[in-house]
Amino acid sequence: MRTIRFLLFLLICPFLLRAQEHNMSANYIAPSDPAVQANLKKWQKLKFGLFMHWGTYSEWGVVESWSICPEDEGWTQRKGPYSATYNGYKAAYENLQTTFNPTKFAPEKWVKAAKAAGMKYVVFTTKHHDGFSMFDTKQTDYKISSSKTPFSSNPRANVTKEIFNAFSKENFMIGAYFSKPDWHSEDYWWPYFPPKDRNVNYDPAKHPDRWQKFKDFTYNQIGELMTDYGKVDILWLDGGWVRPKSTIDTTVDWQKAITFNQDIDMPRIAKMARAKQPGLIVVDRTVAGEYENYTTPEQTVPNKPLDHPWESCITMGNSWSYVPGDKYKSANEIVNLLVKIVSRGGNLLMNIGPGPDGDWDPTAYNRLADIGKWMAINQEGIYNSVPVAPYSENNVFYTKAENGKAVYGFLTSASENVTLPASITMHVENPKGVKSVKILGLRSKVKWAKKEDAIVIDIPSTLQANNGLKQAATFKIAY
Structure with missing residues (x-):
C-alpha cells in the first residue's frame, strides 16, 4: 500500500x-x-x-x-x-x-x-x-x-x-x-x-x-x-x-x-x-x-x-x-x-x-x-552496412553494402504511411556504374536514369500513395 x-x-x-x-x-x-x-x-x-x-x-x-x-x-x-x-x-x-x-x-x-x-x-x-x-x-x-x-x-x-x-x-x-x-x-x-x-x-x-x-x-x-x-x-x-x-x-x-x-x-x-x-x-x-x-x-x-x-x-x-x-x-x-x-x-x-x-x-x-x-x-x-557519401540529403539517408555491390537510399517519412514523390534525385557514388534500382517490398518496377553525378528515379502515380510501405521506403541501387 x-x-x-x-x-x-x-x-x-x-x-x-x-x-x-x-x-x-x-x-x-x-x-x-x-x-x-x-x-x-x-x-x-x-x-x-x-x-x-x-x-x-x-x-x-x-x-x-x-x-x-x-x-x-x-x-x-x-x-x-x-x-x-x-x-x-x-x-x-x-x-x-x-x-x-x-x-x-x-x-x-x-x-x-x-x-x-x-x-x-x-x-x-x-x-x-x-x-x-x-x-x-x-x-x-x-x-x-x-x-x-x-x-x-x-x-x-x-x-x-x-x-x-x-x-x-x-x-x-x-x-x-x-x-x-x-x-x-x-x-x-x-x-x-x-x-x-x-x-x-x-x-x-x-x-x-x-x-x-x-x-x-x-x-x-x-x-x-x-x-x-x-x-x-x-x-x-x-x-x-x-x-x-x-x-x-x-x-x-x-x-x-x-x-x-x-x-x-x-x-x-x-x-x-x-x-x-x-x-x-x-x-x-x-x-x-x-x-x-x-x-x-x-x-x-x-x-x-x-x-x-x-x-x-x-x-x-x-x-x-x-x-x-x-x-x-x-x-x-x-x-x-x-x-x-x-x-x-x-x-x-x-x-x-x-x-x-x-x-x-x-x-x-x-x-x-x-x-x-x-x-x-x-x-x-541496415546490417553489415557502411556509411557512404553524401550520407544524407533532405530526408534520404544512405548506406552501402559492405561488399560494395549496392547502395541503399532510405526515404524517411513524417508519418507511419509512406508517400513517395513523383520523382527523386539521389546523388550516389559512381552513378554510371548503376545496374538496377528497385524499392524493397514492392514488386512494381520504377524507371530511372543516370546523370553525371546522380540518378533520377521516376515513380508511377499508382505507387506514390497507398503503396503499403510503412515508416521508410528503401531504394536498392545495385552495381
Missing part, C-alpha cells in the same frame, strides 16, 4: 524526467588486441541492440538511482511521502529491496520480441549507481538474491544470469552494464561524511586504505560477472566521474565538479576481465583512452559519421527506467532514428525499462512488432 500511495503521488506530481546527457570523449584510441578488434568489428555490423535499465527503483517509477543523489538537478529531485529529509528518503529507497518481487519476469518473452524486431545484442544493468546488484554477487547483501528480497525465493532470482542465458541461446551478443560508483557501498559513500554530490564523499588520497577496499570490491564484482555468467562480449561501464583526475575534460561541465582522483585501476580490471572473457569489448564511458573501445552519445545522434566505433543509446520512452504512463516513441520515430544512426556508421542501443512486476509495458511489445515488420523488408540495407 505504501508503494501504491507513492506511485499515485508521482503520477500527480511527476519528476522532471530528463536524461543526463553524456558528452562524447575526444582522442579515441583503437584497441591493440586482435581479439578485441575482431569482436568490435562483429559488433559494428549488428547495428541494433536492446538496453534495459531495471532495479528496485521501478517500484517507485523514478529516474533510476538519481533521486538519492544529493544534487539540485531536475532528475535528482525527491518527491513523495519520504522526501522531507534526505536520510529518511534514502532509507525508504533502500528498503525497496524488501518489497521487490517481479513475479512476471520471463526473459524469453523479451528475447522473442527483440529478435523479431531485428535486435542483435543486449546490454543489461547488472548494477546501477544505487549499488543494488541484479545478480548474485558475493560482495554485498544489497542484491536481488538476498533473503531480504522476496524474489530471492524464485528459482530465477539471479536475473542477470537468466537474461544472459536467454539471449545467448538466440545468439545475441551480451553486454553487462556496470556502475563504477556505488552509492550503497560504505567505501564509496563513507557514513562518516554526508554525501555532497555524485562523487566519492571523502578524499581517497587521505584515506587510501578505504579507497583500496572500494577498488577491490569493484574488481571482485566485475570478476564475478566475467566468471559465472557465460559468454560476455561487452563490459559497459557507467559513472564516468570515477576516473583518474588526469583524464578530466574541463570543457565538460559535469566533469568540472569532480574534485578527487577516483582512479579505479582500469588496467587491472581490464586485464582480469579479458583473461576470463577473451576479446571483451570494454566501454569506459567518457573516459578517453584504451578502455573506451567505442563511444556512447546519449539521447543524441551525431550529424556526421565519426572516425571510430560508436553507439547512440536512446530511450524508447522518455525515461531510462520504468515510469507509469511513460510516452513511447512511435515506430516511425524509432525507424527514423535507426536509419539516421546507421547512415552515420553507428549502432542504435534502444532502451526499454521493465516494470516492478518484471515485464515491459504492452506498448513496447507493439513498437518492436512494428519495427520487426519494417526490418523484415528492409534489413539488407
